[in-house]
Amino acid sequence: MERLPGFRDFYPEPVPHPDLWSADARQYIFDQWRAVARRYGFREYDGPPLEPLELFTTKSGAEIVGQLYNFIDKGERAVSLRPEMTPTLARMAAAHERHYKKPIKWFALPQLFRYERQQKGRLREHFQFNADIIGEKDPAADAELIALLIDTLRAFGLTADDFVIRLSSRNAWQEFFESGKRESGKAENGNGAYEFFQIIDKLERTPPDESQQKLAALGFSLADVNTFIQAGQPTAELDFILKNLAARGLGDFVKIDYLVIRGLAYYTGPVFEAFDKKGEFRALAGGGRYDNLIKLISAGKVDLPALGFGMGDVVLLELLKARGLLPKFDANVDVFCLIEDETLRPDSLKLISDWRALGLAVEYPLTPAKSDKQFKRAQELKAAHTAKLEKSPAGELLVKVKNLATREEKTAAPSDAARQLMNSQRTSRT
């Protein structure tokens, strides 16, 4: 029986096949995400992977249903696996925002699901680091969020040579759109804005003729659009964000780029995307300000400004692999306990139990095995040490500990051996 197409199995390292996914690499990514979010004072939340379908259509319209894992449950409810986290966040924040001091800084690591027509190798689920700030209008919040994005990518060893944040402004585009409408004398101010944003969003991937034609239909020229993009004149808001990031020493990681606009309808302010500098991969992350969404999701009950970004695990992992930045993962065994004399197995089990209680990762042969086979197993597991119980002529229990890296060997009483192993563990991990 096979898993469903577009879904992933995560195996312990070493993974059996390059096409399979590593549970250790996933955990490594999750650990970095959590660690950096914590440093920035973001708190973790989570919601259900299954939500009422309406939660997603309220935000994105009925068109989204074609891309969802939606169904009718046994209680006749229209439900869907979550395709994104923001509606859940908005629902949760709207329900209990009064309990939390503003700004609320929250993050989550949800698995998200989209049923897209299967393209070869295209995934139908991924994990996403979502970080959001709720309840702060000031662009200082945008800067804080972008700094978190930059430092998250840096935590994996990526540098300003590897990636850049392309910073843009949905409101600058909104103004461009509206003033163009005014100049062309068209009455229907605001109408066509979504279509216009979609054209800009796809500009890089669309032949100029086609873009020109579509823009003309809305009363714009490609030349004017290109002039606006090339001028790259930061708004006062973007200028503030750039200065804030520069003060932090993060100026090199960000540039104004009005080619970025974010396709979705609900952005209301600064928007941004993170890209690898060689342009080999899809966007690493994207986000922006969405000041009206919580009001929409809460049916007007709660009105709070908000902003956030999402960073997926798949493109990130591809980039880290390509740049050689993934660490080597192994079993992290601190001690492999050799049991060569079966009469000492009960005492060995006690030793193993005590060491594990101290926090050491200890492996041993479950059943009697030849000593060379045991030692080979210790090496395969890349254990840091082997340990072996011995009885002195006086009948006293002693432990012979061998450091497999240095080949150094020491014999000590069990309690002294424990202390040495704990110290050695602390040194090697810090």
Next chain:
Amino acid sequence: MERLPGFRDFYPEPVPHPDLWSADARQYIFDQWRAVARRYGFREYDGPPLEPLELFTTKSGAEIVGQLYNFIDKGERAVSLRPEMTPTLARMAAAHERHYKKPIKWFALPQLFRYERQQKGRLREHFQFNADIIGEKDPAADAELIALLIDTLRAFGLTADDFVIRLSSRNAWQEFFESGKRESGKAENGNGAYEFFQIIDKLERTPPDESQQKLAALGFSLADVNTFIQAGQPTAELDFILKNLAARGLGDFVKIDYLVIRGLAYYTGPVFEAFDKKGEFRALAGGGRYDNLIKLISAGKVDLPALGFGMGDVVLLELLKARGLLPKFDANVDVFCLIEDETLRPDSLKLISDWRALGLAVEYPLTPAKSDKQFKRAQELKAAHTAKLEKSPAGELLVKVKNLATREEKTAAPSDAARQLMNSQRTSRT
């Protein structure tokens, strides 16, 4: 808009309402599960939360469908959210077992889903710690797995006064069933075994008359069954496991109890459940040996003995709360950076950025705020320290660091302040 009934939202602490769930408590439980599994040399894996429906009906029969979140996806596939992890594990292990040295020791922390008729407050999802050993027939593996279960519960501060592992034997019951059949002269040897196990499984919760009647229908008497249970005579296998656990110093945590049999059809050897000693809660965990399941799931391609257990997050959390064993969770802010002089905001941002890069969790006011309000916020967040940049008369930048627990204050150059904060963090966390 509300979340679906039976699903949970996880909020950062302090949670807004006692009926809501804590994301911090969840992460605490996950951290302990991972840490103890690692000490025992178990490696993490995961599969998709959505699987082909057939994977679950192959193992549990068509009856299970009534309890599943199953549906037809847009590619006309019969699919289901996973109600348990073992079929996915068996699928994954069968596909790539040759790549891994035996015994395979794997664990996972999946979210599992069951559509049960809604009872008030009854959940339709939970998280479960699953640990399994594959490829080892010897009861030494059963002992290792039960030791992991015991030490996992101990990692939360639970002791032999709080919980006990009730150890039983599906094969002892199988023998009892078969010898009873032989004595009664009934031909259909083996038939009715599943029904018999179900009666035993429910013995504690069923009126004696009813059990007696059902047993009689299969040719057994309640008196014989009770005599067998009360004798509690360990099989050679269980005796081996008890001795192994006693050698580890874990003898107090386990007792033979033939009332435990585990309802599911596929167990083939020792079975066990963990219970709180006061008997206030449902089982904390349960598991056993299932030597034929991988062969079944792989349609005969792979034949490996296996055993495992599952421990849910919900009952565990209830028990930890009842015993006062949940730690207090807070924002874990190391430093709250006060910005009282706005001309020093750019320098403060640099300081904050540098400290975060060192691994410190740093918060600060995003926008200008009165100094008493800033200090109050630092206290609310239970920050370990406040820090404030100042300029000396000579124009030199200095940091005044205050330990909010000891009220001790020190003024130092930024780099010295960083070193002090790092040392203080290390001390407080170890």
